[in-house]
Amino acid sequence: MITIVQESPKYLIGEVTITEANLSNSDEFKAELVKLLDEHHKILILDLQELKYVDSAFLGALVSSLKYAISLKLDIVLAGLRTDIRDLIKLIRLDKVFKIYNYAEEASFAVNKM
Amino acid sequence: MQNCTCKVKFEFDNCADKLVSSLEYMLGQITPCIPPHADSNDILFRCKAIITELLTNAIKHAGKGSTRFDVESDGSKLIIRKTDTGMPLYLVNTRNNTVPENTAENKRLISADPLSSLYANWETENHIRFSSEEGSLDDFLSVEEVAEHFGILIITNSSDEFTYTYNKTTRENIFRVRVDF
Numbered sequence: 001m002i003t004i005v006q007e008s009p010k011y012l013i014g015e016v017t018i019t020e021a022n023l024s025n026s027d028e029f030k031a032e033l034v035k036l037l038d039e040h041h042k043i044l045i046l047d048l049q050e051l052k053y054v055d056s057a058f059l060g061a062l063v064s065s066l067k068y069a070i071s072l073k074l075d076i077v078l079a080g081l082r083t084d085i086r087d088l089i090k091l092i093r094l095d096k097v098f099k100i101y102n103y104a105e106e107a108s109f110a111v112n113k114m
Numbered sequence: 115m116q117n118c119t120c121k122v123k124f125e126f127d128n129c130a131d132k133l134v135s136s137l138e139y140m141l142g143q144i145t146p147c148i149p150p151h152a153d154s155n156d157i158l159f160r161c162k163a164i165i166t167e168l169l170t171n172a173i174k175h176a177g178k179g180s181t182r183f184d185v186e187s188d189g190s191k192l193i194i195r196k197t198d199t200g201m202p203l204y205l206v207n208t209r210n211n212t213v214p215e216n217t218a219e220n221k222r223l224i225s226a227d228p229l230s231s232l233y234a235n236w237e238t239e240n241h242i243r244f245s246s247e248e249g250s251l252d253d254f255l256s257v258e259e260v261a262e263h264f265g266i267l268i269i270t271n272s273s274d275e276f277t278y279t280y281n282k283t284t285r286e287n288i289f290r291v292r293v294d295f
């Protein structure tokens with residue numbers, strides 16, 4: 001579900017390989033995020049460019065995972081979102097809690113400057 | 115001249131693997147109903163969010179049977195209605211019956227975090243209208259305070275009106291969403 005495509009001392013870039021993220025796979029998605037955070041202990045940049053459909057269960061899993069990341073003094077950063085998914089995130093104001101970038105490269109540049 | 119009226123019935127079998135195909139089917143039926151003066155991208159974005167959440171709700175709560183969707187447009191607005199006979203919404207029978215209907219006392223906060231507050235307004239005992247308000251971020255201390263359940267909020271924020279009715283006689287749950295063109 002998540003393929004690591006780049007790793008630096010500070011961050012991981014994970015490509016989300018599914019096109020549909022909803023209640024049927026949100027628990028599994030969250031478990032993968034938690035495992036990556038536990039194993040690598042790095043900021044996780046999620047490249048979501050393949051994702052076409054999301055629902056509230058997936059967004060809930062993302063928020064829950066972000067809480068876990070913050071508890072480890074890490075972060076989950078979002079990149080490559082389709083316009084409608086970005087608009088959905090803004091609709092419920094989750095853009096106030098996630099750092100969102102157009103591209104994973106842009107996100108990695110920003111993370112390196114933190 | 116474009117015909118901006120439509121009436122579509124759709125039965126959803128509450129299976130998660132048919133969520134996207136059902137969503138695409140309904141959006142495909144709605145697209146020709148959007149009048150030229152309306153912002154079709156915005157209408158379709160809102161309908162996509164609403165229908166996705168109604169389908170997700172059906173999978174979670176409607177049980178083994180099927181869920182009926184009725185989509186109707188008269189050229190000025192779109193009505194999406196979801197009907198099932200699953201368990202009633204948890205808010206049913208929680209109205210304060212000691213106060214008159216349609217009064218401010220029947221508006222109750224049902225969830226709140228620093229981002230948003232969600233309200234249920236009991237218009238009658240089994241008829242609820244949802245509304246939301248943006249929260250002030252001034253007191254935002256931590257992501258720990260952020261809610262993790264967004265289904266009702268997404269529908270409320272995407273629509274011009276969102277109501278839930280429980281029909282005690284037929285035991286039907288009816289979610290009705292209005293989107294103005």
